[in-house]
Amino acid sequence: MVDAGIKEILNLLFGSYKAGTDISTETMTAYSLILSDIPIPALKAGVMKCITTCKFLPSIAEIREASIAFYEDVTDSKQKTHAEAWNEVLKNIASVGYYGTPEWSAAEIKQAVESIGYINLCVMEQEQVPIYAAQFRGIYNQICAQKQARKEHQKIFNQLSQIDQKRLKPAESFIRAIGNIESWPKEKRGGLLEDK
Numbered sequence: 001m002v003d004a005g006i007k008e009i010l011n012l013l014f015g016s017y018k019a020g021t022d023i024s025t026e027t028m029t030a031y032s033l034i035l036s037d038i039p040i041p042a043l044k045a046g047v048m049k050c051i052t053t054c055k056f057l058p059s060i061a062e063i064r065e066a067s068i069a070f071y072e073d074v075t076d077s078k079q080k081t082h083a084e085a086w087n088e089v090l091k092n093i094a095s096v097g098y099y100g101t102p103e104w105s106a107a108e109i110k111q112a113v114e115s116i117g118y119i120n121l122c123v124m125e126q127e128q129v130p131i132y133a134a135q136f137r138g139i140y141n142q143i144c145a146q147k148q149a150r151k152e153h154q155k156i157f158n159q160l161s162q163i164d165q166k167r168l169k170p171a172e173s174f175i176r177a178i179g180n181i182e183s184w185p186k187e188k189r190g191g192l193l194e195d196k
Contacts, residue, residue: 042071
């Protein structure tokens with residue numbers, strides 16, 4: 001079933017292109033399902049941007065990208081670039097120094113700094129700054145990419161049916177059962193526990 005708010009937005013989208021009259025129920029359902037995690041106002045803004053910039057019917061990925069970019073800009077939740085994060089590191093080094101405890105605006109910055117070592121950064125020589133900056137950039141970008149991938153995977157997982165979610169967690173019941181193996185009758189243990 002397609003949510004009424006999403007359906008209205010998708011009708012606007014499909015109606016803006018020649019293909020609007022040829023949209024199948026399956027296509028409407030696919031767009032609706034994959035875009036359902038985006039807040040309605042952000043989705044509407046993303047669709048409007050796509051309508052004004054795309055010559056052809058935008059893909060789900062293009063709509064997601066435009067909607068999420070709008071949402072992050074409006075809510076100021078956009079991930080810092082590596083240059084912004086490195087600048088924050090340098091400011092903390094200058095203001096907090098070697099003996100203090102720095103505060104970071106994002107967990108990813110903290111994790112990248114901890115990978116290198118805050119003290120190492122505090123005592124770096126001037127000629128080492130580009131080397132540490134490059135190391136930080138690589139580590140920070142990798143941490144951010146992993147976070148983004150986990151976030152996307154979780155969104156997709158949450159859109160699956162309960163049955164499909166359980167199918168992806170087959171070991172969960174097995175692990176629970178193993179935890180209670182001592183309570184199993186001896187004949188069902190299959191030699192998993194040595195009898196005392």
